[in-house]
Amino acid sequence: MPYTFSLDDVAFLRSPEGERAVGACEGLELTGESKLTDVATARRAVGERYAAVLETVLLRRKAHRKLDGAARWLFTEDALQQATPTAVAEYRAHRLAGRDVHDVTCSIGADLVWLARSASRCVGSDLDAVRLAMASHNCSVEAVDPLLARADALAPVTRDCVVVADPARRDVAGRRTWRPRDFMPALDELTSVYAGADLVVKTAPGIDPAAVPWAGELELISLDGQVREACLWSEGLASASRRATVLRSDGTRWTVTDTDPDDATVAEPGEWIIDPDGAVVRAGLVRHYAARHGLWQLDERIAYLSGDEPPPGVRAFRVLEFEGYSEKTLRTTLRRHQVGRVEILVRGLDIDPNLLRRRLKPHGPNEASVVLTRIGRSPMAFFCRAERVPAR
CATH class of the missing domain: 3.30.2130 (VC0802-like)
Incomplete structure (x- = not known):
């Protein structure tokens, strides 16, 4: 079972003492075979916070290929799994450059960091106090300073902002087509609360377009050949009805939309x-x-x-x-x-x-x-x- 962090854990990990504790455990193997030995070593080196420290070391290793700056960030297991890869977060923030933006489900800040770098003004909020504390740390590591607030995504605390949301997906075994009620908060509730606002919602690639009629643009985003997400853009932010955006870790980026010509023919096989x-x-x-x-x-x-x-x-x-x-x-x-x-x-x-x-x-x-x-x-x-x- 993943370790459950407390606010005291986060405060410790953010302190100089916590940083030294993590550093002392970074060299441990942390494999199934070495677990007992590693735990004993960590207990001697770190004391009662050993479990939080070991979980942090493990999560930073997992995050290395997904997030820039992962070597100094704080995570929970669930938050890391849902976190937007850096290349995708940077791209989305680029589309919102210069706007006032509120990330209403900011979690540990994977999107928030990039939004704060490009937005005119930026707010991040979340109901989970632990994730919010981690977001504060991660933003500090990345030298950005958005306003942070503990708030329910369904209870607006800002006005005249572009609202960015990343609802959690419920664990539905075998689900390939996602419905509005499969998310937390549910998409229908989210769009009702922010009716009339400029809204951006990160969702699963299998979302049925007919289930989100409010979305002016449905964007499918892939990274290094793997489709990572669908992104829904409300009418005020849309520049096409359908968009495919292809990103590479080397910085390559291209997009194609339904506004482009589609006069391809059907013919015999070529070379x-x-x-x-x-x-x-x-x-x-x-x-x-x-x-x-x-x-x-x-x-x-x-x-x-x-x-x-x-x-x-x-x-x-x-x-x-x-x-x-x-x-x-x-x-x-x-x-x-x-x-x-x-x-x-x-x-x-x-x-x-x-x-x-x-x-x-x-x-x-x-x-x-x-x-x-x-x-x-x-x-x-x-x-x-x-x-x-x-x-x-």
Whole structure:
């Protein structure tokens, strides 16, 4: 079970004594095998606060790849899981630069830090006193000074601000499509309380657009190829109805919206197959993306694209040969090319890539990628070589 921090824990961890205690435990392995030894060592070095210190060391290690500055921040386990990755938080704050902003669910401050850097004035509030104390520490570490208040997101304490909210998702096993009542606070209540205000809500990628009719813009955001979230922008902040934003840790950023041309055609396979970023697919902007890069669809109902030159900065699949798909013919192709390591991508066919790979029993010194899809009603197999296209 995750450790439950108290306000006294946070006060200790923020003190010079607490910083020294954390430093004294940073070298511990903190693995399942070393747990008993590590706890004993921490007890001797730190005293009664050892559990809070060890949890802080563990959470900082987990946060390292997600949040800049994690080596000095304070977290709870749940807050870290929901925290917005730095690249996404920075991007969203950029869209709100120069505005007065109130983050009404600021938690430990992952979004608040960036909002405070770009906003004209910034307020952060949360009902959880411990998270709010951690946010105060984290903002101090990052040299920003927003106004902080303990307040219920459903009881407004500011006026004339852009309201930013990140409702917690209820733990619903197997949920892929999220409903307004699946959030805390519920989206319907949140939008009712802030009716008429400029509102930005971070939500799950599986949100049904029909369930949030107030949203002027639905934005899907991916980071390093993984769709991280949907962001809902009210009418006063929207500049498109649908947007896909693709971010990379190296600072690369691009976006496509439904205001872009969508005059992509459907045609025969070209030299390359391109699997668009998940944000593009989820936002329903495959044709817009294709039109931008001179690509075309293999089938109007399938998200795979083809072209003679792939977009810059993507991982694309050079088509070496293709044929109608059957498991037998694919097995023959892999044996002919002596393929022992095979990546299998599937769209539009009821095929489990992992199960198929085991049945194919690939063997040999080479590797390849296989794209399985359908064109019309015909299942097709594309034998490919994956290549990373340089960014321009």
